[in-house]
Amino acid sequence: MVFLVDAFNLIASYTYAYNVSEDDIQENMEQLRKTDWFQQYLKSEPYRQLLITDKGVRVRIGKLNNKRLAKNPHKESYQHIVTKALQKKIIVSDA
Numbered sequence: 001m002v003f004l005v006d007a008f009n010l011i012a013s014y015t016y017a018y019n020v021s022e023d024d025i026q027e028n029m030e031q032l033r034k035t036d037w038f039q040q041y042l043k044s045e046p047y048r049q050l051l052i053t054d055k056g057v058r059v060r061i062g063k064l065n066n067k068r069l070a071k072n073p074h075k076e077s078y079q080h081i082v083t084k085a086l087q088k089k090i091i092v093s094d095a
Contacts, residue, residue: 020062028064031073032082041086050089060085 029051032038041047050057064078 020059024066025058025062027066028061028069031069032061032078034073035079037079038082041082046090047086050086054089057082057085057089
């Protein structure tokens with residue numbers, strides 16, 4: 001029982017350590033809009049809705065490193081992170 005409480009406290013503190021502001025999200029979205037793959041997501045309706053309204057997807061985008069993203073928004077790892085977040089939400093909504 002003590003282990004479960006400790007695990008929960010660790011997860012809760014880790015979650016709050018990454019506070020993401022709407023400004024962070026908007027700044028990262030602006031950088032990602034420069035890429036072709038992100039433009040394709042914005043044109044595809046289920047993904048567009050997730051990018052605009054889903055808090056989990058938006059927070060994940062906001063957690064990306066702003067400075068690195070500004071230097072190279074075309075880096076493949078950003079595409080992988082965003083795609084994974086979107087697919088996770090699509091799978092959950094289909095279930």
